[in-house]
Each structure stands twice: as C-alpha cells, then as structure tokens.
Amino acid sequence: MSAGIRRILPQLLTLLAVVALITAFFPSFLSVEMVDGRLVGSAIDVLKRGAPVALLAVGMTLVIATGGIDLSVGAVMAICGAAGAWAISNDYPLVAALLIALAAGLACGLWNGVLVALVGIQPIVATLILMVAGRGIAQMITEGRILTFSHDGFAFFGSGTIFGVPTPVILWLAVGILFTLLVRRTALGLLIESVGINRRASALSGVNATVLLVFVYMASGICAAVAGIVATADIRGADANNAGLWLELDAILAVVIGGTSLLGGRFSIIASLIGAMIIQAIDTGILLAGFPSEYNLVIKAGLVVIILVLQSPRLSPRISAALSRRRKEPAPAGSATEARE
Amino acid sequence: MLLSIRGLTKSFPGTRALDGVSFDLRAGEIHALLGENGAGKSTLIKCLTGVYERDAGEILLDGRPVAPQSTHDAQTLGIGTVYQEVNLLPNLSVAENLTFGRQPSRAGLVQTRKMRAQAEEMLSGYGLDHVNVAQSLGAYSVAVQQIVAIARAVALSGKVLILDEPTASLDSAETEMLFSVVRDLRERGLGIIFVSHFLDQVFSLTDRLTVLRNGQHIVTAETAEVSRLDLIHHMLGHELEEAEHRRHATKTAQQSVLTFDGTGRRGKIAPFDLTVSRGEVIGMAGLLGSGRTETADMLFGRTPPDSGKAHDDDGPVSLRNPREAIAAGFGYAPEDRKTDGIIGELSVRENIALALQARRGWWRPLPRAEQRELAERYIERLDIRTSGAEKPVGELSGGNQQKVVLARWLAMNPRFLILDEPTRGIDVGAHAEILRLIGEVVESGMSILLISSELDELVAASDRIIVVRDREHVAELVGEDIETDAIVRAIAASDAPAAAPAAEVAR
Numbered sequence: 001m002s003a004g005i006r007r008i009l010p011q012l013l014t015l016l017a018v019v020a021l022i023t024a025f026f027p028s029f030l031s032v033e034m035v036d037g038r039l040v041g042s043a044i045d046v047l048k049r050g051a052p053v054a055l056l057a058v059g060m061t062l063v064i065a066t067g068g069i070d071l072s073v074g075a076v077m078a079i080c081g082a083a084g085a086w087a088i089s090n091d092y093p094l095v096a097a098l099l100i101a102l103a104a105g106l107a108c109g110l111w112n113g114v115l116v117a118l119v120g121i122q123p124i125v126a127t128l129i130l131m132v133a134g135r136g137i138a139q140m141i142t143e144g145r146i147l148t149f150s151h152d153g154f155a156f157f158g159s160g161t162i163f164g165v166p167t168p169v170i171l172w173l174a175v176g177i178l179f180t181l182l183v184r185r186t187a188l189g190l191l192i193e194s195v196g197i198n199r200r201a202s203a204l205s206g207v208n209a210t211v212l213l214v215f216v217y218m219a220s221g222i223c224a225a226v227a228g229i230v231a232t233a234d235i236r237g238a239d240a241n242n243a244g245l246w247l248e249l250d251a252i253l254a255v256v257i258g259g260t261s262l263l264g265g266r267f268s269i270i271a272s273l274i275g276a277m278i279i280q281a282i283d284t285g286i287l288l289a290g291f292p293s294e295y296n297l298v299i300k301a302g303l304v305v306i307i308l309v310l311q312s313p314r315l316s317p318r319i320s321a322a323l324s325r326r327r328k329e330p331a332p333a334g335s336a337t338e339a340r341e
Numbered sequence: 342m343l344l345s346i347r348g349l350t351k352s353f354p355g356t357r358a359l360d361g362v363s364f365d366l367r368a369g370e371i372h373a374l375l376g377e378n379g380a381g382k383s384t385l386i387k388c389l390t391g392v393y394e395r396d397a398g399e400i401l402l403d404g405r406p407v408a409p410q411s412t413h414d415a416q417t418l419g420i421g422t423v424y425q426e427v428n429l430l431p432n433l434s435v436a437e438n439l440t441f442g443r444q445p446s447r448a449g450l451v452q453t454r455k456m457r458a459q460a461e462e463m464l465s466g467y468g469l470d471h472v473n474v475a476q477s478l479g480a481y482s483v484a485v486q487q488i489v490a491i492a493r494a495v496a497l498s499g500k501v502l503i504l505d506e507p508t509a510s511l512d513s514a515e516t517e518m519l520f521s522v523v524r525d526l527r528e529r530g531l532g533i534i535f536v537s538h539f540l541d542q543v544f545s546l547t548d549r550l551t552v553l554r555n556g557q558h559i560v561t562a563e564t565a566e567v568s569r570l571d572l573i574h575h576m577l578g579h580e581l582e583e584a585e586h587r588r589h590a591t592k593t594a595q596q597s598v599l600t601f602d603g604t605g606r607r608g609k610i611a612p613f614d615l616t617v618s619r620g621e622v623i624g625m626a627g628l629l630g631s632g633r634t635e636t637a638d639m640l641f642g643r644t645p646p647d648s649g650k651a652h653d654d655d656g657p658v659s660l661r662n663p664r665e666a667i668a669a670g671f672g673y674a675p676e677d678r679k680t681d682g683i684i685g686e687l688s689v690r691e692n693i694a695l696a697l698q699a700r701r702g703w704w705r706p707l708p709r710a711e712q713r714e715l716a717e718r719y720i721e722r723l724d725i726r727t728s729g730a731e732k733p734v735g736e737l738s739g740g741n742q743q744k745v746v747l748a749r750w751l752a753m754n755p756r757f758l759i760l761d762e763p764t765r766g767i768d769v770g771a772h773a774e775i776l777r778l779i780g781e782v783v784e785s786g787m788s789i790l791l792i793s794s795e796l797d798e799l800v801a802a803s804d805r806i807i808v809v810r811d812r813e814h815v816a817e818l819v820g821e822d823i824e825t826d827a828i829v830r831a832i833a834a835s836d837a838p839a840a841a842p843a844a845e846v847a848r
Contacts, residue, residue: 185706186703186704186705186706187698187701187702187703187704187705187706187707188703190687190691190694190695190698190706191698191699191703193684193686193687194684194687194691194695197684197685197686197687198680198683198684198685200680200681201680201681201682201683201684202684202695202699203663204641204643204663204673204675204681204682205663205695205696205699205749206663206664206667206696206699206700207695207699208664208699265686266686
C-alpha cells in the first residue's frame with residue numbers, strides 16, 4: 001500500500017461507513033440518473049452542496065498546516081459574493097465580475113497574512129477581526145439588502161453543469177487538484193510543513209517563513225472567494241448576513257477530520273476534501289433519513305465525536321494494535337542502536 | 342538494598358530499549374547511570390517513574406515489588422525525579438511550587454502564611470537562605486530552581502531521587518552548589534541516581550556507577566576503582582583514540598575569506614573585529630551568557646548587527662537576516678537543536694534537504710531521487726544511526742539529530758560554518774565523530790566558528806581561541822597559548838587595565 005493511500009485510508013473508510021449507514025436508512029441514496037442532460041441523485045447532491053466547505057477546506061488545510069487558523073473565511077465568502085454580485089448587477093462583464101470577487105478574496109487573505117506574519121498577532125485573533133468586520137463590509141457592498149441579479153453566465157457557477165456534472169463539483173475538484181499539484185509538485189508543501197512544525201528552525205535554515213505565511217492566508221482567501229462565487233451564483237443573489245455563515249467551522253472540522261493537526265505540520269488536502277464530503281454526507285443523510293430537523297445538529301455532533309475519537313492519537317494505536325494482533329504480524333527487525341530513550 | 346531492579350525489559354517497535362537490565366541502589370549512595378545516547382538510560386528511568394510500563398522484569402523498593410503506573414504513583418512510593426529542564430512553574434512563587442497540589446487550605450482557600458512557613462521549612466538545609474519563598478520562581482537562577490525542584494522531590498518522595506542531567510545548563514559554581522546539596526542528601530540516607538554526560542562530575546560526585554550500552558547492562562562498579570579510559574571503553578565498546586589530533590601548532594597566515602570590522606549589537610555584544618581565514622577553526626570560549634551565542638546569532642543575522650560592517654574579497658556582505666547570511670555562504674548549527682535546529686516531524690531526508698531547498702526557492706523542488714541520494718550520502722558519511730532516511734528526525738537520539746543538522750549545512754557547502762555547542766548533550770562516540778568531522782571539513786577549505794563550554798574540545802580542535810566575557814571579546818589565544826589553563830585565566834581575569842589579552846582584541 002502506497003504512503004499516499006495509507007494517509008487517506010482512515011478518511012476513506014469513514015466516508016464509506018457514513019455512506020453505508022445512510023444507504024441502510026435510505027436505500028436509493030447512491031442511485032444516480034441522467035435527467036435532461038444533468039446527473040441527479042442524492043449522492044450528486046452531497047457533492048454539490050459540499051462544494052463551499054470543500055473549497056474552504058483546501059485553503060484552511062494550508063493555513064492549519066502552518067499552525068494557524070482562518071476564522072474569517074465565512075465572512076470573506078460573503079464579501080466576495082457581494083462584490084461579484086455588485087459587479088454583475090452593475091453590468092460589468094462576467095470575467096470582470098469574477099476577477100473582482102477573486103481580487104477581494106486575495107485582498108482579505110493579504111490582510112490576514114500581514115497581521116499574522118508581519119505584525120505577529122495570533123492567527124485566531126487576527127482572523128477574528130475580519131470574521132466580525134467582514135460581514136459589515138459585505139453589508140456595505142450590498143447596501144444592507146439581498147443583492148439579487150439575473151445573469152445566467154454568473155449563475156452557471158452555482159447551478160450549471162458541465163457534461164452533466166454540477167459546476168460547483170467541478171470547481172472544488174479543480175481547486176483541490178490545482179492546489180495539491182501546486183504544493184506537492186513544488187517545494188511549497190515541504191516548506192509549509194516545516195514552518196508549521198518549527199518556525200524558528202525553519203527560518204534559521206533560510207526558509208522565508210513570513211512570505212509563506214502570507215501566501216497560505218492568501219490561498220485561503222482565494223478559496224473563500226471561489227466558495228463565495230458558488231454560494232452567490234447558486235441563489236442568484238448576495239446575502240451578506242447568511243452567505244457562508246458558520247462555514248469556517250465546518251471547514252476547520254473538515255481539516256481536522258482529514259487528519260491534519262491543529263498544531264501544524266503534515267497536511268493532506270485530499271484528506272480534507274474527503275472530510276468535507278463526510279460532513280456534507282452526514283448533513284444530507286440526516287435529512288434523507290427523515291429525522292425531525294431539530295435533531296440534525298445533535299446527531300451530526302454525535303457522529304463527529306465518534307469519528308474524531310476513532311482517529312485520536314491516543315486511541316488509534318490501540319485499534320491498529322488490536323488489528324495487527326489478529327493478523328499476527330512478525331515483529332519488525334530493527335537496530336537496537338536507534339534512539340528510544 | 343533500597344532499590345533493586347531485576348531483568349527489566351522494554352521494547353518499542355523496531356527496538357529493544359532495555360534487555361534484561363539489572364540495577365541496584367543502596368540507601369546513602371550516589372549512583373551514576375551512564376551510557377551513550379540510545380543506551381537505555383532514559384527508558385530505565387521512565388520505567389522506574391511509571392512513564393512507561395515495563396514488558397518484563399521486577400522492581401523491588403525496600404524489598405517489596407512495586408509497579409508504578411504514573412509519575413504520581415512513583416512519587417507516592419518514594420521515587421522522585423528532577424529533570425534537566427526544570428519541570429516547575431516559573432510564574433508561581435517558590436512556595437507555591439514547593440507545596441503545589443497540597444497547599445494548606447481552609448474552606449477551599451489557600452492559607453498563604455502557613456504555605457510559606459511550610460515552604461521555608463522544606464527549603465531549610467539546602468543553603469538557600471537568601472531565597473524569598475514569596476518571590477516567583479522564575480526570578481531565580483536555573484540552579485536555584487533546580488534545587489527547589491530537588492527539595493520538592495525529596496519532600497514528596499524521600500527514598501530515591503533521580504537526577505537526569507541536572508547540571509547541563511549550570512555553570513561550574515552553580516554545579517558545585519548543586520553537588521553539595523546532593524551530598525547532604527546522601528548523608529540523610531537517600532539513594533540518588535545521577536545521570537550525566539559529564540564524566541568529571543561522575544568521578545567527583547558518585548560512589549558507584551553503572552554503564553548501559555544498547556539496552557544492556559555492561560558493568561556496575563565502585564567509581565573510585567574505574568579509570569576514565571575503562572569507563573569510556575565500557576560506554577563505547579571500542580577504544581577511543583587516545584591521541585587527540587592537535588592541529589594548531591603552527592599555521593602560517595592564510596588567505597582571509599571574511600572580515601568583520603567593529604561588528605556589534607547594543608545590549609548583545611560589544612563591537613569586535615574578526616578576520617576569518619580559509620580552512621581555520623576559530624574556537625570561542627566563555628561562560629554561559631557571556632556573549633558566545635549572542636555573537637553567533639548576530640553573525641548569522643538572527644539578531645542583526647547594529648554597528649560595523651562585514652566584507653569579503655568581493656565587497657561588503659549584508660547580514661540583516663539568516664537568508665542573507667546563507668546567501669553569503671554562512672551556515673549555523675544553533676545551540677538548542679530541538680527548538681532551533683531540527684524540524685522534528687519531518688524525515689531525516691527532508692531535514693537534510695531543507696536549507697538547500699530553501700535556497701533554491703519553492704518553485705524549483707529538489708527532485709525526490711536527489712534528496713534521497715543526498716540523505717543516504719550524509720547518513721553514511723556522518724554515520725547517522727537511523728532505520729532509514731524516511732524516519733522522523735524527532736525519533737532519533739540527540740547525537741544523531743545533531744548530525745542531521747550538520748548534514749543540512751554540509752550539504753550547502755558553506756564557506757563559514759558556525760557551530761554553537763555542537764557536542765552538548767550527546768554521547769562520547771558521536772562527540773568524537775563530530776570533532777573528527779570538523780577536522781575533515783576544514784581540510785576542504787571551510788572555516789568554522791566553534792563555540793563550546795568544553796575547554797578540552799576547544800583546545801583540541803581550534804587554530805585560535807577567542808575568549809568572551811561580559812558580552813565582550815576580551816582575548817584571543819593563538820599557537821602555544823592555546824591550553825585550558827590560559828583560557829580559564831582569560832575568562833576569570835578581572836577588568837583590570839593590566840589585562841594583557843585586551844590588547845589582542847583589536848588585532
């Protein structure tokens with residue numbers, strides 16, 4: 001088994017278990033059919049509705065890998081959605097509207113990055129500022145109302161399809177793959193992990209930790225911008241109060257379920273994406289299974305607790321030890337001179 | 342017999358850390374526990390203090406079998422431990438630290454006066470009469486903190502006291518103060534296990550010693566009956582080459598590679614001049630806090646100089662941050678390798694490749710195959726003991742971690758490498774290897790600034806020695822003058838105007 005597969009195996013197994021659980025309650029969960037040239041089904045719905053959290057989780061993974069956190073992503077979604085909606089309703093061309101939204105995301109990320117990396121404010125405090133102020137900025141852009149528009153080109157990013165697959169699904173897959181390639185085909189991933197584990201030692205080895213920190217917050221900002229575009233396009237309107245509300249918490253949860261430590265260090269974007277899908281599958285599954293809606297959050301919390309307990313560093317060695325006892329592995333040969341003090 | 346360990350065995354995945362080890366401790370003795378890094382000393386202590394659960398064997402305390410499940414458990418049984426890094430709370434008062442967890446209280450409120458009286462009683466007999474127990478612990482020196490930790494451990498436990506590298510961050514006066522406390526405790530009938538890398542201290546303090554090697558018990562003997570050579574032989578399992586290679590006899594003036602003019606930083610180190618020649622080892626001696634590490638941090642741009650300038654043959658060299666220093670061909674293996682050196686969770690390969698990668702820039706990744714080849718080369722060249730290049734470096738022993746940091750810089754092929762205490766806290770074998778390596782790389786033309794508190798090491802390795810005192814470069818020893826006595830004299834010299842070495846500074 002390759003190291004890459006082994007890294008995401010717990011998340012894959014969890015997703016399978018959640019899907020199996022939902023299918024047990026709701027047998028047609030996995031059935032997908034083609035209607036009017038677009039794929040339709042509950043599973044497709046999960047992939048689509050999970051798009052904002054998945055997109056946020058990509059940037060959040062990089063931020064958390066440096067030992068930081070970005071609480072502002074939900075508010076940044078609202079800002080970028082509002083900026084895009086404002087541009088499109090003021091008859092800017094589609095490309096310009098998209099670029100304005102993305103630029104707003106980059107600017108928000110730059111602000112966070114500067115506060116964290118240059119000013120030296122703790123990430124949770126630094127991003128809290130924009131988390132609170134961001135919705136205000138978004139409201140100023142929308143002038144306090146829900147800014148609606150009717151532009152099919154912009155709406156395509158929320159409700160359109162490409163070869164039958166909803167655009168948001170394509171978007172989060174594309175952003176996830178793009179960032180994975182960006183960090184793993186270059187040395188960015190290694191340098192981010194090294195800064196996250198030990199910033200002092202990394203800086204002494206010549207790693208430009210400041211620039212890397214600004215980069216990850218900007219990456220988080222642009223991911224939030226794409227998520228904001230999707231959310232806004234989906235409802236054909238910018239809702240400064242509710243767009244992306246609490247989604248930063250789901251994004252952090254997705255990263256945690258994806259096995260990236262909040263202390264920073266080793267990260268996996270793919271595992272975070274699977275984490276986002278686990279969360280969305282739980283959300284959708286609870287609805288489909290017909291539980292009264294007031295039970296949703298409690299059931300979700302219960303499932304999340306179970307998943308995290310199973311993955312916890314204290315418990316998982318025991319579980320794998322129990323598994324390997326059953327398999328009767330031969331004792332690994334190793335040199336006794338190794339440090340085990 | 343106060344404490345008796347029989348056939349203790351403890352395995353970790355891939356390693357048998359302890360293999361049927363036996364160990365005896367009498368009441369009223371100081372017993373040294375010795376061995377290289379990875380020999381099993383810490384594992385033995387952790388089994389004793391309940392941090393690890395042993396796989397096999399038995400521990401008898403006062404003849405009764407015990408099985409401590411936690412450090413608290415061990416304390417209650419009578420086994421107390423004091424670690425190198427004092428594990429007390431510097432922001433609480435001395436009294437609170439001493440009585441922590443059992444402060445006298447009434448109706449849930451701490452009775453401060455009673456607590457202080459208790460604390461003063463606990464401290465009596467330790468020669469700490471000047472210590473105000475109401476003062477916060479952090480206000481006192483590490484030595485005082487260490488003794489407070491001992492007082493607490495003795496009061497809580499009172500039978501067996503384990504001292505794990507207690508002197509690593511103390512200067513010699515503080516060490517002597519600690520030793521007199523330990524000797525008093527021996528008179529009071531405690532059994533004391535003393536772990537240290539400093540062989541001098543072992544010989545001056547302990548009654549008996551036990552050597553472990555590769556998880557096995559090698560020897561237990563009366564300290565007085567063991568010679569230093571025998572001891573090293575037991576620890577290493579092979580003879581250390583006796584004849585230390587002295588290279589500083591006469592070296593003619595060489596081509597200079599770097600010149601620092603009036604380089605200094607206010608509050609850190611007074612301005613000094615320094616010329617670095619190709620292929621020379623500049624030793625730097627001085628007490629802790631005298632300005633040794635401050636000099637290194639400044640030369641590497643970590644706390645950039647605020648006066649003077651540096652230049653080489655091609656012109657001025659800018660040292661405003663580590664990246665500029667690296668670009669100028671500098672390397673720096675800092676004193677505290679855990680916090681400033683290694684990236685613990687990254688693999689040996691990634692740690693070695695890190696500086697090289699940082700210099701290339703993120704957009705030009707070092708191909709995986711090249712990284713692996715680089716790692717394999719240095720693992721072999723420096724004899725880094727690891728099960729493979731992909732093992733997280735944090736799981737290696739201290740000496741091997743140090744070698745990884747060295748490999749990171751050697752891979753850069755710097756022209757000026759700063760080594761701050763490269764051999765601190767590592768075992769004798771790795772120690773000798775690192776000194777040999779220094780000799781090897783200067784042959785290729787690299788220049789080295791070697792900071793060390795081990796005078797013998799400085800004398801053996803350096804071409805000249807700079808002595809720092811009170812944040813000032815006060816003397817430079819060359820040629821015949823390089824000997825430990827001269828260094829000690831220079832460190833100890835008062836600021837009297839007659840201090841001859843002062844003239845040397847502006848050389």
